[in-house]
Amino acid sequence: MKYGYFDDKHREFVITRPDTPTPWINYLGCDEYCALISNTAGGYSFHRDPKDRRITRYRYNNVPVDRPGRYIYLRDQASGDYWSATWQPVLKTQNSKLKIQSYNYECRHGLGYTIIKSKYSGISTQTTYFVPLGENLELWALKVRNDTKKARSLKLFTYLEFCLWHAEMDMTDFQYTLNIASAVNEGNLIFHQTGYAPKSGRFGLAYFGSNKKISGYDCDRETFLGQYHSESNPIAVEKGKSFNSVGSGGNPIASVSLNISLKAGEEKDIIFILGAAETKEEAGDIYKKYLDEKAVYKKLEDLKCYWADYLGRYQANTPDTDVNSMVNIWNQYQCRTTFNWARFASYYESGIGRGMGFRDSNQDTLGVVHVIPDRVKARIKELAQNQFRNGSSYHKFFPLTKTGEKGGYSDDPLWLIMATAAYIKETGDMAFLDEKVKFIDGEAASVYDHMKKAIDFVLSEKGAQGFIKMRFADWNDCLNLGADNEVAESAWVPLFLYMEMREFLTMARFTDRTEDYEKYKEIAAGIKDNFNKKAWDGKWFIRGIDKYGEAVGSAKSKEGGNIDLLPQAWSIMSGVAGTDKATMCMDMVKKHLDTKYGIMLIDPPYTEYDEKLGAVTTFAPGLKENGGIFCHANPWAMIAEAILGRGDIAFKYYKAILPPTKNKMADIHLTEGYIYSQFITGKHNANFGRARNSWLTGSAAWNFVAIAEYILGVRADYNGLVIDPCIPKSWKSFTVKRVFRGATYEISVTNPRGVNKGVKSIVVDGLEVEGNVVPVFKDKRVHKVEVVMDLNRKEQQQQWQTYHSYQSSIL
Amino acid sequence: MKYGYFDDKHREFVITRPDTPTPWINYLGCDEYCALISNTAGGYSFHRDPKDRRITRYRYNNVPVDRPGRYIYLRDQASGDYWSATWQPVLKTQNSKLKIQSYNYECRHGLGYTIIKSKYSGISTQTTYFVPLGENLELWALKVRNDTKKARSLKLFTYLEFCLWHAEMDMTDFQYTLNIASAVNEGNLIFHQTGYAPKSGRFGLAYFGSNKKISGYDCDRETFLGQYHSESNPIAVEKGKSFNSVGSGGNPIASVSLNISLKAGEEKDIIFILGAAETKEEAGDIYKKYLDEKAVYKKLEDLKCYWADYLGRYQANTPDTDVNSMVNIWNQYQCRTTFNWARFASYYESGIGRGMGFRDSNQDTLGVVHVIPDRVKARIKELAQNQFRNGSSYHKFFPLTKTGEKGGYSDDPLWLIMATAAYIKETGDMAFLDEKVKFIDGEAASVYDHMKKAIDFVLSEKGAQGFIKMRFADWNDCLNLGADNEVAESAWVPLFLYMEMREFLTMARFTDRTEDYEKYKEIAAGIKDNFNKKAWDGKWFIRGIDKYGEAVGSAKSKEGGNIDLLPQAWSIMSGVAGTDKATMCMDMVKKHLDTKYGIMLIDPPYTEYDEKLGAVTTFAPGLKENGGIFCHANPWAMIAEAILGRGDIAFKYYKAILPPTKNKMADIHLTEGYIYSQFITGKHNANFGRARNSWLTGSAAWNFVAIAEYILGVRADYNGLVIDPCIPKSWKSFTVKRVFRGATYEISVTNPRGVNKGVKSIVVDGLEVEGNVVPVFKDKRVHKVEVVMDLNRKEQQQQWQTYHSYQSSIL
Numbered sequence A, B: 001m002k003y004g005y006f007d008d009k010h011r012e013f014v015i016t017r018p019d020t021p022t023p024w025i026n027y028l029g030c031d032e033y034c035a036l037i038s039n040t041a042g043g044y045s046f047h048r049d050p051k052d053r054r055i056t057r058y059r060y061n062n063v064p065v066d067r068p069g070r071y072i073y074l075r076d077q078a079s080g081d082y083w084s085a086t087w088q089p090v091l092k093t094q095n096s097k098l099k100i101q102s103y104n105y106e107c108r109h110g111l112g113y114t115i116i117k118s119k120y121s122g123i124s125t126q127t128t129y130f131v132p133l134g135e136n137l138e139l140w141a142l143k144v145r146n147d148t149k150k151a152r153s154l155k156l157f158t159y160l161e162f163c164l165w166h167a168e169m170d171m172t173d174f175q176y177t178l179n180i181a182s183a184v185n186e187g188n189l190i191f192h193q194t195g196y197a198p199k200s201g202r203f204g205l206a207y208f209g210s211n212k213k214i215s216g217y218d219c220d221r222e223t224f225l226g227q228y229h230s231e232s233n234p235i236a237v238e239k240g241k242s243f244n245s246v247g248s249g250g251n252p253i254a255s256v257s258l259n260i261s262l263k264a265g266e267e268k269d270i271i272f273i274l275g276a277a278e279t280k281e282e283a284g285d286i287y288k289k290y291l292d293e294k295a296v297y298k299k300l301e302d303l304k305c306y307w308a309d310y311l312g313r314y315q316a317n318t319p320d321t322d323v324n325s326m327v328n329i330w331n332q333y334q335c336r337t338t339f340n341w342a343r344f345a346s347y348y349e350s351g352i353g354r355g356m357g358f359r360d361s362n363q364d365t366l367g368v369v370h371v372i373p374d375r376v377k378a379r380i381k382e383l384a385q386n387q388f389r390n391g392s393s394y395h396k397f398f399p400l401t402k403t404g405e406k407g408g409y410s411d412d413p414l415w416l417i418m419a420t421a422a423y424i425k426e427t428g429d430m431a432f433l434d435e436k437v438k439f440i441d442g443e444a445a446s447v448y449d450h451m452k453k454a455i456d457f458v459l460s461e462k463g464a465q466g467f468i469k470m471r472f473a474d475w476n477d478c479l480n481l482g483a484d485n486e487v488a489e490s491a492w493v494p495l496f497l498y499m500e501m502r503e504f505l506t507m508a509r510f511t512d513r514t515e516d517y518e519k520y521k522e523i524a525a526g527i528k529d530n531f532n533k534k535a536w537d538g539k540w541f542i543r544g545i546d547k548y549g550e551a552v553g554s555a556k557s558k559e560g561g562n563i564d565l566l567p568q569a570w571s572i573m574s575g576v577a578g579t580d581k582a583t584m585c586m587d588m589v590k591k592h593l594d595t596k597y598g599i600m601l602i603d604p605p606y607t608e609y610d611e612k613l614g615a616v617t618t619f620a621p622g623l624k625e626n627g628g629i630f631c632h633a634n635p636w637a638m639i640a641e642a643i644l645g646r647g648d649i650a651f652k653y654y655k656a657i658l659p660p661t662k663n664k665m666a667d668i669h670l671t672e673g674y675i676y677s678q679f680i681t682g683k684h685n686a687n688f689g690r691a692r693n694s695w696l697t698g699s700a701a702w703n704f705v706a707i708a709e710y711i712l713g714v715r716a717d718y719n720g721l722v723i724d725p726c727i728p729k730s731w732k733s734f735t736v737k738r739v740f741r742g743a744t745y746e747i748s749v750t751n752p753r754g755v756n757k758g759v760k761s762i763v764v765d766g767l768e769v770e771g772n773v774v775p776v777f778k779d780k781r782v783h784k785v786e787v788v789m790d791l792n793r794k795e796q797q798q799q800w801q802t803y804h805s806y807q808s809s810i811l
Helices: A221-225 A235-239 A280-289 A293-311 A321-341 A358-367 A373-384 A412-427 A430-434 A447-459 A493-510 A514-534 A565-573 A579-593 A614-618 A634-644 A647-656 A659-669 A699-711 A793-809 B221-225 B235-239 B280-289 B293-311 B321-341 B358-367 B373-384 B412-427 B430-434 B447-459 B493-510 B514-534 B565-573 B579-592 B614-618 B634-644 B647-656 B659-669 B699-711 B793-809
Strands: A004-007 A012-015 A025-028 A033-038 A043-047 A054-056 A071-076 A082-084 A106-109 A113-120 A123-130 A137-146 A152-165 A182-186 A189-192 A205-210 A216-220 A252-262 A267-277 A314-317 A396-398 A403-405 A436-439 A442-446 A677-680 A691-694 A714-717 A720-723 A733-740 A743-750 A759-764 A767-769 A773-775 A782-789 B004-007 B012-015 B025-028 B033-038 B043-047 B054-056 B071-076 B082-084 B106-109 B113-120 B123-130 B137-146 B152-165 B182-186 B189-192 B205-210 B216-220 B252-262 B267-277 B314-317 B396-398 B403-405 B436-439 B442-446 B677-680 B691-694 B714-717 B720-723 B733-740 B743-750 B759-764 B767-769 B773-775 B782-789
Touching: A004 A321, A004 A659, A025 A113, A025 A321, A033 A137, A054 A267, A071 A123, A071 A137, A082 A113, A113 A293, A123 A293, A137 A152, A137 A252, A137 A293, A152 A205, A152 A267, A182 A216, A182 A252, A189 A216, A189 A252, A189 A280, A205 A252, A205 A280, A216 A221, A221 A235, A221 A252, A252 A267, A267 A280, A267 A293, A293 A321, A314 A321, A321 A358, A321 A373, A321 A659, A321 A699, A358 A373, A358 A412, A358 A699, A373 A412, A373 A447, A412 A430, A412 A447, A412 A493, A412 A714, A430 A447, A430 A493, A436 A447, A442 A447, A447 A493, A447 A514, A493 A514, A493 A565, A565 A579, A565 A634, A579 A634, A634 A647, A634 A699, A647 A699, A699 A714, A714 A733, A720 A743, A759 A773, A767 A773, B004 B321, B004 B659, B025 B113, B025 B321, B033 B137, B054 B267, B071 B123, B071 B137, B082 B113, B113 B293, B123 B293, B137 B152, B137 B252, B137 B293, B152 B205, B152 B267, B182 B216, B182 B252, B189 B216, B189 B252, B189 B280, B205 B252, B205 B280, B216 B221, B221 B235, B221 B252, B252 B267, B267 B280, B267 B293, B293 B321, B314 B321, B321 B358, B321 B373, B321 B659, B321 B699, B358 B373, B358 B412, B358 B699, B373 B412, B373 B447, B412 B430, B412 B447, B412 B493, B412 B714, B430 B447, B430 B493, B436 B447, B442 B447, B447 B493, B447 B514, B493 B514, B493 B565, B565 B579, B565 B634, B579 B634, B634 B647, B634 B699, B647 B699, B699 B714, B714 B733, B720 B743, B759 B773, B767 B773
Parallel strands: A743 A782, B743 B782
Antiparallel strands: A004 A012, A012 A106, A025 A033, A033 A043, A043 A054, A054 A152, A071 A082, A071 A152, A106 A113, A113 A123, A123 A137, A137 A267, A152 A252, A182 A189, A189 A205, A205 A267, A216 A252, A314 A733, A396 A403, A436 A442, A677 A691, A714 A720, A720 A773, A733 A743, A759 A767, A759 A782, B004 B012, B012 B106, B025 B033, B033 B043, B043 B054, B054 B152, B071 B082, B071 B152, B106 B113, B113 B123, B123 B137, B137 B267, B152 B252, B182 B189, B189 B205, B205 B267, B216 B252, B314 B733, B396 B403, B436 B442, B677 B691, B714 B720, B720 B773, B733 B743, B759 B767, B759 B782
């Protein structure tokens, strides 16, 4: 553990040295205000939309890395020496004899807050950054303490760089944007009010200030930093004097300076505030609320309570502490973050082009629906509004400006069914199906009709082989078989279609839509039948058909990509594959795709650009979709193995990509050891094991589904809570506490004979229940659920067939 | 002269200290390969298109400023101390006691090359950067000399950062682009070959190498620089060892290291090469051509010869050395650069969105047509291909991909006539009018018809007041009166239309297109008449009509912008204004818009955002179009004053924005003292005098027209070379040597009685000619032209009336 460890008691990840292999970040803010912050205080903030309402500027992929940020400089007025409260940007231990350990650095990423500590020349600082609940602002709460035995005179300087609101223009159109800034000081505040925000309409202003009297300020970057200087050595800090500069064109910043005298042992509190408001008056009123530091720390406690309550809805206790840290805290936390922002903004997504994804955001509901079903319901309605009358949908959309873009993705609309089913299973709110939501291009229709249109649209795209035409891409954005091509087909979309039709059919049956039920049941059966006939390659299922009619993802494919994870895992998840093919194809996944760091998406990777396969062939082998280990897709293998009853394999897959297991190899893995990344580099690359694109959409939700619903095996269903664990044989017991439809289920599972799967008995509040579905209680009370696992291998096999036939029974 | 001076003998601008207020840059390469380089070796390179074929990466508006670049590190192997051959990026004199003067820094920006010298710890270096004629590559020719008395052992490291070809993706889509790189070493070369270049088709590769045996290399940025390090302190240089890293994903770079031993006093030559090629074989063949440094320096001499020849086509000798430096060297050099690249790529235009402008590129022909008329002809045809059948045109276009965008600009198509007229006046090539060029959306038509369609299109946009509907904007891109509005009108476009109809009528008459001549003559007369009636505000002409029918640029305008330079200057340039109004409105320009740093575009600036006026009101007062001193528009006042015969005023305006006059106030002006910027901040801003956006299109060409054609007064006309100077009374004489239609005119002007304007006599090769038009000679020989100026004020006035009626006579 070179860089950090989990402090589960405080629900914090503690980073013990500042020079992490990449910036290890946190997302502050659960509502409209979002602040990304790294372990050395780099990052940026925005209000509602990272493109149109970017508040602070960030230089992505920068040299030096991770600049700028939310910086506080401390200057010893006696010596003129200066340093940072967050190591960056002064980097005091770099190029000096000072050991990094002596800086007493510590960063605690908590849930919605980040605390960074440091010590230099006898001065200790602790800066807590957070976004108070319900506010459009962030607070920087600084404690500065004199640990020496003599009085000290310090000067503090803050530094942040404003973005010129429209992040895309800000990073591309300099001849224009460098002439629109206006930043001025009034009292203890700096206001940044720039006239131009072309797409979003004119927004108000940003403000920054301190609760203590400031001694000076700077609003112009070049003045504060000085020619050919950087954040590492601002001329104002070097000289110990703010220049009181005004921003008129150029690069607006907020820097205030304060004189601080500290007696021996004395500690002082200083609060800094950064926010967005409509008017100066509004900003001034909000500012006053946080003049007293007690009010600030009270807000921090409120935030911690919010998260304690949030996580309290699902808590597991397993023999594996890594599992516990993730499933109880960090995986759920990442799920909430991706639910909030999907891939809209990160350290890799620059927040200007992606918006919220239709596919992404539907999936991201899976990781939060057990806690915030009302928000999920609202999100599903918002998503349904991004669907067209013909059933197709935007691929991405921008909630603030209510705009969107199609992209020719063959799978998009089906995800709405998955999210809707998850919401109804969680809540039992079958009436939701009748709620009316408008199409982009037409009148309102019921949620049920939105789903039906989605199915109809995808069915209308059936190809010559009976699969679904690929178009620009399916889930694999980079497998581009031909946007306008009528020959190329995806063999994965029919599996997904079948799976969602199963959900749709269940809902249709529950709501007595008999005509639809009969009609779509027959269609679904045909899809299943066709897939088994046409997609089997001999040892596994193919991935699709290229525009020349050749199989993609076949043992016979000449270019590479001979086996693809998706059709194997989904053939089982969907219930399409028969037992023999299911086992064989997952054995082949294990043989060809499994590595010590997880399951590669394809094997072998492509080595040359191939126009008929598209972007996947532009990546170096082992990277991204070209043989990378996709953390988003790995859970599908875990789920498939859990369905097959192979709990040791499922759990091995789960652990292979589990972030805590990466802390021992952080210099290889690079990204945060508490968060899933988009992918881990595959074995065909010299950088095998290196992760990229942390915090991205999808990975968190699906890993949570895999562990919580399929490995620990507790999942909401229409009629109750299914208990169906598939665990390592070595596990003797585990518990899950889960709120479901208002009641709390305290589930205790024992595994006396060390099986992978099989529920022998379930006792609820002392009474044994039939089968493995625990009933719904309307009493909002606590219920004890005692589960005993025990089946031999053959019985497990039958159990799986039962699962399979349970699902098939819907048809 | 704090930062530099002109060395006209060598045609170089010499920068004497590295810490210029902004990077002072140069453009290398006249053909397909372009390299922007600053005085400390920052900058970037591209091949043909800065968006689709960017070779090296640049971080615009960066902190630290001006990174990365073309860097050479030197490391003393005995001490471990290291520094840069170009001051940046190690910045050895920053944060140290070393005085900047002791670095012996010097940068010589020449024509197509840049030489940077430095000296540190007894080691002198001189690096010459240039793009050889006709090659798609740049050479870095290093001389390193041991000025001490003992042997020295050095290690050299180079550093450049590759762009992932598509510059827009490279700066926005990191989750994608950071997985496509491939950079490897083979022998003495590094190859960067990345599969993805989506818009341009797949391009080959970039290569970098040295003519000397390398001892190591790095292709991966993070490896070479090290965590939390920067270009200032790469870990490889600190440790004195390349890591031989490969780029596979991430950020590809080219760094090679070489061991250099130097005896006392010894000097060595080392060549580095960076280029673009289709294949490794092609790259290898080209590389071999430059193994011998003699071949390299021979290419440098060829380049110097090219420019000596280029500039030899126009040389003036005036009593003002600032004028001579500019008109003979730097203004013409900037004209050629803007002809090549307009505003496609600079340090402010990020090269991704603008492309080549239709308006820009037509104007930019004015500054080069006297030297490279054949290239101008080709450019005009390329421009005409960006016109639609209805006469409208793209606003910008991308030559490589042959794509473009309209923008709703009311003036665009007319600029084609200006360029065509300039070409025909220069060459006499009237047959060009009959050459056929395709429209974007239709069959080919003659150049003449392209011009006629342009006029017809603009005429079809006539508004209710008889001006032309403004649409998104006219020349003033930021005066947005309503793209879809039918009420808003530009009062400037009719002046421009009238001026270009005059040229069109002249060409029609020359080519006996009598019907057109009669038809358009009458229309033009109506435009002139209407303008004088409707646009006069009492003391000056208004700028237009807003969407509520109110005048813009009127004394009565409530929001600001009461007077606008454009309609005043162009009323005279076009010949629309009568004498009294012409004099009065230019007096008002002087009274309201003139400042010590030039003429503001409007006065007073707008202070609040105003949706009916658009982007102009988003700038801080004094910046850009909101009361800035536009270097592009100032020449129009010079030309108008020259036409009015007020040579002292015209020349005062010329000098007010002349770059050399800024070298004494470089800490206020900030941008290069040898190049025009887009604008200088107006007097209503605290940063009055600060220039922004240097090297942009338009300014150079129009300032050259003003000085060469209207102040020095030598201009090509259809029938010969007009001699019509309008100079300061204090000038006793000046000469102009100019090639015109193959013959060389050595023009010597004397001004014995100290007048502003008036040609008393012209003697050509000893024979006096009638009037002030020197005839065309077909003999390609040198001809002596002796001109005597002498007229009193009243005669000057008549002279102007003659000019005016000469122009009117066409009608």
